[in-house]
Amino acid sequence: MNTKSIWLKGLQSLLTSSVPQCLICGKHRQASSQLPSICVNCAAAIPWIVSPRCLKCGRHVGCPDCNRGGETSPIICNRSAVAYNSVMREMLGQYKYRGNERYSALLGLMLDRAYLILKEEREKEQRVQRSSPHSTISSFFQNKRAASGILWQADLLVPVPVSDSQLEERGFNQAERLADVVSQRRGIPQLPLLVRKHHTGKQSFKGRAERLADMKHAFAASPAMIELFPNWLGAMKPMDRPLQIIIIDDIYTTGSTLRACAEVIQQMTEAYRYDVEIYSLTWARS
Ligand SMILES: [Zn+2]
Ligand SMILES: [Zn+2]
Numbered sequence: 001m002n003t004k005s006i007w008l009k010g011l012q013s014l015l016t017s018s019v020p021q022c023l024i025c026g027k028h029r030q031a032s033s034q035l036p037s038i039c040v041n042c043a044a045a046i047p048w049i050v051s052p053r054c055l056k057c058g059r060h061v062g063c064p065d066c067n068r069g070g071e072t073s074p075i076i077c078n079r080s081a082v083a084y085n086s087v088m089r090e091m092l093g094q095y096k097y098r099g100n101e102r103y104s105a106l107l108g109l110m111l112d113r114a115y116l117i118l119k120e121e122r123e124k125e126q127r128v129q130r131s132s133p134h135s136t137i138s139s140f141f142q143n144k145r146a147a148s149g150i151l152w153q154a155d156l157l158v159p160v161p162v163s164d165s166q167l168e169e170r171g172f173n174q175a176e177r178l179a180d181v182v183s184q185r186r187g188i189p190q191l192p193l194l195v196r197k198h199h200t201g202k203q204s205f206k207g208r209a210e211r212l213a214d215m216k217h218a219f220a221a222s223p224a225m226i227e228l229f230p231n232w233l234g235a236m237k238p239m240d241r242p243l244q245i246i247i248i249d250d251i252y253t254t255g256s257t258l259r260a261c262a263e264v265i266q267q268m269t270e271a272y273r274y275d276v277e278i279y280s281l282t283w284a285r286s
Contacts, residue, residue, distance in 0.1 A: 023102055024091065034113075037106050046110070047083040049285060050117070057255055059285050065254065073255070074262040075278050079121075080252055080285035081114035088284050092250060096174050104174070108181025111248070111283050115154075115182050118246075118281060122152035153244070154279070155236070157183055157190040160249040160261055161219070163198065178283060179248040188246075193229060193268060194261055195222045215260040221268050233272050242275035252282040 019028040022039035032043035047060075054063035058079040082088050095103035159175035167173060176192065183190040197220050221229075236243075247261050258280040269276040 023106060035106060035109055037102070045087055047085050047088065048113070049080055049083055052079065052285075057252065057285070058282075073259050074266045075247070075255075075258060075280050077118075078252055078255065078258065078280040078282065078285075079114045079118045080282045081110040082284050084251060084284040084286040092284065096170065096250065099171060101172065101177070104172075104177035105181060107250070107283050108178045111178050111281060112182050112185050114281050114283075115186065115246075118279060119152050119154075126152065153186075154188050154246045155243050156232075156245045157188050158193045158245060158247050158261070158265060159190065160247060160257055161192060161194045161196045161222075163196040166196075175249045178250060182248070182281075189232070191225065191229065191232060193222055193225050194219050194264055215256040218257075219260050219264050221264060225268075229268060230272055233269075233274060242277045243269060244277050244279070245269075247278065247280040249280070249282045251284045251286060252280070253286045255280075258282075 020031050020036070021028055022031075022042055023037045024042040025039060027039060027041075029039035029041060032038050032040050035043050035046075049058065049060045052058040053060055054066050056066040056073075056077055057063055058077065059066075060083045084092075091103065091107070094100045095107060157179045159173060159179045162170070162173045162175070176190075179190045182188065197218055245265060247258055247265070249258060252258065262278045262280070265278055266276060
């Protein structure tokens with residue numbers, strides 16, 4: 001190697017070391033400003049759901065499940081950060097099944113964007129209700145709050161729990177890690193209110209009816225929360241509105257997991273005579 005090529009090699013390594021390595025493609029490229037752990041190219045390939053087609057479940061395409069009707073849900077609405085395509089499947093695989101924990105900050109940041117979209121939507125609705133001449137009694141409290149200029153904010157984040165065997169296998173609860181990011185960024189507390197009673201098997205191999213039946217009894221109030229939850233409720237400032245709780249998960253497929261969790265949370269809050277509004281937020285929507 002002559003002096004010139006040594007010099008060029010040195011310069012090249014200096015340049016690549018100053019440009020961060022992308023977590024997804026592994027290349028040294030300019031980092032995305034919104035998601036600093038990945039490059040601009042990988043960030044551009046993210047299928048963000050900015051305005052969902054189905055306002056109920058947050059799906060980006062037409063939604064036969066919600067249109068079917070009949071199925072009552074304790075969840076007001078779901079919002080997801082991205083559409084679950086093959087690129088996102090690979091990303092989730094790295095995180096959830098290959099245990100690459102460096103993805104939790106990235107996916108958490110992406111989830112945070114969905115939180116901001118939900119928050120913005122709720123605030124917009126408050127403004128619409130305030131300006132509506134046909135206010136109902138149920139919107140009275142919301143009007144009062146909107147008039148006082150208080151913006152919409154969730155009171156609590158609840159991650160969907162994993163079973164003990166899943167936790168042992170994976171070493172972490174992916175939903176809890178994602179909720180951590182939103183919790184820290186937005187200053188919203190997180191409580192693991194629920195436990196998963198039995199492992200329901202790989203959901204993706206099951207049909208819709210089978211999944212729904214499976215989920216019915218899959219979740220329960222966590223024994224560790226029997227004292228903690230009423231203490232937390234008691235420490236809340238008096239509110240002129242229902243509690244606003246968001247359930248967090250990595251992916252929304254049929255919504256049966258989230259609905260089953262919401263039912264338990266509803267029972268828990270009603271047991272202490274609190275009204276509750278339950279929302280859900282997932283990283284991806286299939
Ligand atoms: Zn990249
Ligand atoms: Zn829908």
